[in-house]
Amino acid sequence: MSNTLPLNEAEMRAWRAVIDGSWHLQTRLDDELRAATGLSISDYHVLVLLSEAPDRRLRMGGIAGRLVFSPSRLTYQISAMEKRGLVRRQPCPDDRRGSEAVLTDAGLDALRQAAPGHLTAVRRYLVDDLDEAEAEVLTRVFTRLQAKLRETQ
Amino acid sequence: MSNTLPLNEAEMRAWRAVIDGSWHLQTRLDDELRAATGLSISDYHVLVLLSEAPDRRLRMGGIAGRLVFSPSRLTYQISAMEKRGLVRRQPCPDDRRGSEAVLTDAGLDALRQAAPGHLTAVRRYLVDDLDEAEAEVLTRVFTRLQAKLRETQ
DNA sequence: CGCTGGTCGTTCAGATTTTAAGGAAGTAGG
């Protein structure tokens, strides 16, 4: 139940800072990652997801759900990565409608090569400037946000 | 000068929460705004920017800079909005290379109609859950982030 | 002036994403 007053000034400032800041940050990280490795931030996210998945494989729908990709976008994304040898596609064993994306060795290599630089950028732009309390607040606020987004579908 | 250690667990948690959370939030707000008003979040941002500008007009480059849009994207964006009557394009008086986008009355109406619902959504997903201290931290962190991004171009 | 080098938007081709429409399989009720 949220009230419908316009945001007050502090709220507005916080809100705009978050929206603008996170957007600019995404853009910058994507640019740097592309320049350094040829991977887009989407490629990178897919690689991370698969690398952490049991047996390095996930259903299409699972990936799409986590990355908030439309099914067709995911199809395109995985196809593109498949062409470059980063992932392989396999029919899903227990559900013949579905297919799985599997991380290849080349894909894992690409991730291992990209990660340090990317994380350094994350550090440079954000993490290094956070003190412990700030990190804690960010984690709390954004985790709560995600929970709220999920619970409303 | 940032160190090159991998992120520790708390840092990683904070980082991922921010990235995922802000991305999901953007997506959700865009979806709701589209459904309610037919405006994309980009349309909305352009409208807000122009509505706050002196004389309701801005140079193309000025808009592109603030929204982190490529020049060609901005051209496309403004053209699309022009077709719908939300903005008008005018040659820039003091620099004949440039052009300005001017908010039309219809554009201002569209914004006024869209804003309350959008702000309510912002409230529902984020602002209402923030206490004062949290809002303050978010403002501080993301403002600092933007400054850092700007200073490295 | 006439040149040179830079800036401002636009345009065009190509890449990416969305939307709508299927095809193939799973699931439940009769």
Add this chain to the structure above:
DNA sequence: CCTACTTCCTTAAAATCTGAACGACCAGCG
């Protein structure tokens, strides 16, 4: 089994976005 209904993913066409190339213009200099 059949029939409907649903889910999973892909395809095709349309919308949007990016990057390179361009034309028009500004600014500085000889």
